[in-house]
Amino acid sequence: MNRFYSFLFVFLWLLNFSNPQAQPLLEARQAFQSGHYAQAISQWKKVLATTQNTNHRLEAWFGMARSYRWLGNYKHTFKILETALPVAKKNLTYHAILLNELSKLRLTQGNKWYEEALEIGEQAMSIARKTNNPLLLAEILKHWGNLLTTDYNYEEAIEVYREALAYSSETIAPMAPFSEAEMATLSGKILISQAQAIFFSEKYESHQDKKFAFKETIGTLEQAIVATKNWHSTYDQAFALFSLTQLVQKIQVQLTQPSAQLTNIANQALRKSLKIAERLDNTVAKSYANGYLGQLYEQAKRYEEALFLTRQALFFAQPNQSKRLLYLWQWQLGRIKKNMGDNEGAIKNYQQAIKYLAPIRSQAMTGYFNFMTNFREQVAPVYFELADLLLQQIETHGLQQVETHGRASLLSRDKLLHHAIEVIEDFKEAELQNYFQSDCIDIKTECADLKRILDTKTAILYPIMLPERLELLLYRDDGLVQVTLPIGEKTLHKKIVSFLSRLRHHPNPEELARNRSMLAADGKESNKEVCTPSLRGSNPQKITRASQTFLKPSQTLYNWLIKPLVPHLQGIETLVIVPDGALRTIPFAALHDGQQFLIQNYALAVSPSLCFNESHILQSRENRENKVLLNGLSESVQGFSSLPCAKYEIEVIQTLYSQLQTTLLNKTFTTSNVHHKVKQVPYSILHIASHGQFKGNLEDTFILTYDSKLNMDQLEGLISNMTVQDKTVDLLALSACETAVGDDRAALGLAGVALKAGVKSAFASLWKIDDEATPAVVIEFYRQLQNHKVSKAKALQYAQKLMLTHDSYVRYRHPYYWSAFLLIGDWF
Template sequence: MVISVQDKSWTPSNGNSKKMRQSLLLILTVLLSTQNALADESAQIKRLIDTVYSQGCQNIDQQLSPLFSSANPIKGLRQAIFFTQAKSLHTDNFVLEILYRLQWQLGKIFKSQEKWEQASYAYQQAKQALERLRKMGIKPSQTVSQQVYYGLVDILFTRYEKEKRQGLLKEVVETVELFKQAELENYFQDDCLVTGNADRVENHLGKQTAIFYPILFPKAAGTRSVELLLISPNKKIKWIKPPWRSVNEDISNFKEKVEAFRRALENPPRENPPGKSAKQHGNALYQLLLKPIENQLKNIKVLVFVPDGILRTIPLVALFDGQAFVVDKHYAVVTIPGLSLTKSVGTPLRKNPRILLAGMSQAVSLTKSVYFSQLSKTQEALRAIQRLYPDHNRVIQDEEFLISQLKQEMYKIPSNTIVHLHTHATFGKEQKDTFLLTYNTKLDQNDRLTMDRLEDIFSIGELRQSPIELLTLGACETAKGDEQAALGLAGVAFKSGAKSVLATLWRVDERFTSKLMEGFYKRLKAGQSRVHALQGAQREIMSLKESREGIVPRDGSEKTSSLIARYWAPFILIGDWF
C-alpha cells in the first residue's frame, strides 16, 4: 500500500507529526489485518469447494452447509460460485451439481430479503445449470427441479405484480414448459424426445381459440398454490386472479378436491362413499378454475387445456357450472401436454383417410394382480367403423393382431393415416408399466407393445411423409389419481408420433365406448374437426340411458343422470384439434 501527500506546502508540527504517524500506522494495521482475514476467508472457501469437488457426489449439501449459515452468506456464496465456475464448467457434470446448489441457495436468500431481481437472476442461473445437467444425461431429482423451476416462477409472478411487463409472463410460461419437457423425457426415458420436434401451439391459434394454462405449485416452492394463465388468439398472456386467491387455497386442499372429483366420476355410485356427487365436486372445481375466465371465453370455440400436475387425471369437460357440464358449453376442449410438446398443429384430417382397425378381444393374465378382461364387443366395434369407411380400411384382430403385422401394415401403399386400436392400454407410474395389449402378450407376457415400439412403427409413415393423423385407443386407463401415469397418457401423442390421440382416462363400459366411437367417426366423416366430433359424440352419449332393452335414447322429459358422466367424461383428445 502506498500513501502519498500531494500538498507539500502543508507541514505538520512535531507533536502533530507523531500523532499522525501513529494514526496512519493503526489504519495500516487494521487494513492489513482485514485484508489478511479476507484472504484467509477466501482461501477457506476455495479449499471447501476443492474438497467438495475432489470427494465427488457424496453429501454435497452437508459439505456446503457452512456457506449457507455463515455470517455473510451472500458474499461467501458469490465467492464459492466464482471458484466453482473456474473449473471445467462445460464438460464436468459435478461442477454443475455444486453450482446449481450454490445459485439456488443465493436465490433463496435474495428472495427472503425481497430483492426480486437478484433472486430471479440467481434462480435462472440455477435453472440453467440443471438444464445443462439434463442435456448431459444427468437427471437431478424431480423434487429439487420442481422447487427450482417453480420457485423461479413464484418470483416472476411477484415481479410482474410490480412491473406489469408481458415479458415476465412469457418467462413464466417458458420456465414451466422446460419443466414439462423434463418431466416427459424422464417418464419415457428419452433424452431426445423434444429435440427437433418442438412446434409452438401459439403459432396455430385461430381467432376463436384460446389456451388455458393453470400452474400448480409444490408446497416448497413458495406461498402460491394455483395460478391461472389464459393465452388469447393474439398470443397475449393474461394472468387471471380469481376471487378465491385472497383465501390462498392450500395446494393440498386443492389436490383433495381433484381426487374426490375423479373418484366420484370413475366409481359406480354404489362404490362411492356417502357425500357429494360428481356434479357437486365438479362445480367446486369449476368455481376455482373456469369461473374466473368465463367472461374471456365468450367468443371462443376451442379451449386448449394444458394441465399441470394432478389436473392431468381429470377431464375438464366434466366440470359443472351449476346448470350444465362443460361439454355442453359453446366451446370444445382439447388437451395438450405442453405448448412445445405437440406435433404439428393446424392440419385437418384427410377427406378419404385409410384406416387400420385392430383389436384384441381375448383376456390376458400377466400376474395374479394384473389381469386384462375380455373385450367381447371388439368385433362389433371394429365393424361399425368399417361400415363408415368401406373402401379404405384394413382389419386385424386377435391372432392377427401381432406387432410384426402392425409394422407390416404401415409399409403398405396407400398409407394408413388413422389407426384405431380396440384393445387394453395401460399407463403406469413408470414407462415399463405403460403398454398396449396385442396377441404377442398372450403368447409371451414380456412381449409388449411399448411406447418405444409404437414410436418405431409409426415413424415408418412419418419418413414417407404420411404421418399418423389420428390414433384412437378404445380401452385405456391410468392408475387412479397417479399424476405420473396421467403424464404418460398426456404425452402418448408426442411420443408415438401421432398428430392426435383419442384416449380414455379410465376404462369404460364397452357398450358406451363402441357407441361413442361410432358417433365420433360419423362426425369426422361429415367434415367436423376432431375436437368438435368428440364433443358431439359425448353429447350423444349423455342423451342415452340403460334399460332392459339395452342402451336407448332418453325420453324428452327425463333429465340426464350424473351416473352417465362416468361413461362419456373420460374420453379426451390429445394433440391436434383441427
C-alpha cells in the first residue's frame, strides 16, 4: 500500500469517529482492549440500536463476536457472524475478516470442527489476497499458520508465519475493525506463533543436546520479546505474553537442565504482562500474571515466593469465579504445598482443583495450541498427582495410626485407598466422555460391591502407573493386596513399545504375501484351504528370528505386572484387568513367565473400569438365549481389500447356531438392513466380520458395511434397538477390526466400545490379524460358548490355548495370531 492510500485509509477510518454516534464504538473498543468484554458487548449493542452506518454496524458485530468468543460463548459468536455475513460480503476486506473470525471460532471449538475451520480459513485467505491489504493478509496468514500447526504441518506453517511477518512490517496504519494498538502488536504475536511451530518441529528432531535442538525456537522468542517493548497496554497483548511464557515452560520441560536464558525471557514477559494487567486494572489478567510468575518461582524451587504469588492469583480469580483460573491455581497450590511437605494441605487443594476442573474439562482442550497435547496429557496430571498423594498417605499416616489406634489404621488405610481409586476412576470416566464426545457415558452406573461379585476363583488386577512407581492392586473375594514397585511410568511405557514393536507384525512376511496371493480371487477352492484352520494349521511355518524379539520385553513386563502377585493368585482361574494409559495397548495374554504365557494359567478379561454392573454379572449363563445376527464383508468395497476368510468364518458360525441366527453377507450387509433386522428380533449376539478401525479421534473410528461406514453413534443406536424388556445385548463381536498402532487413546475407544454401545461384553482385537488366522480363534471361541457352563473369558482362554497346544494349530503358535483378541466388559 503506497503512502497516499495509507493516508486516505487512515483519514476515512478517523472520519467515521468524528460522528457523535461513534462514541459508543470508542467506549466499546476501550472496554474490549481492557478485557471487559461484557461491558464492550453492551456498548456495541447500543451502536446496533442507534445507527445504520454499515461500517459501524460491522465493527459492532465483529467486536461482539470476538468478545463472546473470548468469554467462551460460541453459540452467540456464531449467531452474530452469521447475521453479519450478508452485509460483510459486499466488501472484500470485511468479508475476509468475517470468514477469518469464523474459522477462529471453529478452531477454538475443538478437533471435530477442524476441517470446517480449515475450509473457511482458506476462503478468507483467498479473498484477502485480492484486497492487496498487507495488514489484512498478515492477520489472516497468522491464523492460517495456526491451522497448519494444528495439523502438524510445521514446515509450511513456519513459511506462512514468515510471509505474515513481511506483510506486518509494511505499514502500521490501523485496519478497521482492529485498533492501532492491535495492529502494532501483530508482528510480536506472529513471532510467538512462529516460535510455537518451530518448537514442535524441533521437538521431534533427534538431537543429543536438547538445548541445541531448541536454538531456533529460543531465538524467535527473543525476537518476540524485543517486539513487545513498544506494545501498548491491552488485554490481548497480556495474553500474547502469557502464551509466550507457557511455550518457555514447555521447552524447559524438554531440557535436562533449566535454561537461565529461557527463565529470563519468561520473567521479562511476565513482569511486562503484570504491568499491563495493573494498568488495565483487570483482575483476570492480574490473576494470570501472578499465577504464571508463581509457576516460575515454583520451578526455581523458591516455594515461599511461589506460594505468595499463587495465593495472589487465586485472590484475583475469586471476583470472576473463573473455573479455569480457580482450577489452575488450586492445582498449583497443591504442587507447591506438596513440595513444602504439607501433604494434607496439598490434598485439599488438589480436591478443589478437580472440583473446578470437572465442568470445564472439554473447554480445557480447546484452542489450536492445545491440539498439540491430548486429553490425557492436559488433564490427567492433576488426578494422578492427587491419587499419588493419597497412596503416599497410606504409607505415612496409616502406619502412624497402627501404633496408637490399632484397628483404626485399617479403616484409615481403606478410606485413603478408596479415595485414590475413586479419583482415578473419575479421570477414566472423563477420558471416555472426551473420546466419545458425550457427557452421557457414566462408568459408575449401578456399580456393585466387588465382594459380592468376586468368587474364590476370580481376581481383579488394578495397575496404577505413577511417575516414579507402579502400584499393583489385586482384589480378591477375601480382601485386597497392594504391591508397590519402583518402576516409573516412562520406563514402563518404553518397555511396552519394545514389546509391541515385533508382536504386531506377521512372523513370516514372505508367507503372508503367498497367502494373500492364494486369497486374491473370491470363490476359488484355494480360499477354503487357506481359511480352514484345521487344514492349514498342522503345517509348521518358518518364522523369522526378529519375530521372537518380543519375548524378552514380554518376560520383563510379566515380572513387573504379574510376578509380584503370583503368591496371591493361588486358586485363581479368571483374572480381570483394569488397564490404564499405555497398558490398554498390550495383550496381557502374551506376557511370558519364562515357561508359559499368561493365558495358559488364567482366563483373561479387560474392563475399562473397576466398577461392574451386578445385574449383568449375576445373570445365569444357563438362561442365555443365543440368537445371533451374523454380519460379514468378504468382498472388496469402498477401497478396502477383500476379506475372503470372513465368509468362511460366518458360514461356520452359522452351523453352530443353526436356527438361532440371521446372516447378512456382502451386498445384504448394509446399514439399513442391519437396522431393519435388529428391530424384528431381540438378538443376544451381534457378530460383525468386516474392516473396522479404532483411532485416537472418534471421527476416524468406524466399522465398514457394504454401502457405508458405521460410526459409534450408529452402533449405539443399533444396540439400543436390540435391547428389549431390559435384556441387554450379551456380546458384540468385532472380527477383523483393529486399533491404531501404539495409540493408547485408540485402545481407550476399543475398551470403551462395550460401554458406549451398551452391551455386556465386547470381543475384539488390538490389531488386524492376517485373514487366514482370524477364524482359528473366533470359531473356537464360539464353539466353546455352546456350553453354557463356560464363561466368555474361559471360552476365549480355551481358544487361545488351543493355538498353543493342539497339533492342528502348529502354525499359529506365535502370539501374533492369538494374543490380540480381547474380551472387554463382563467376563461371565
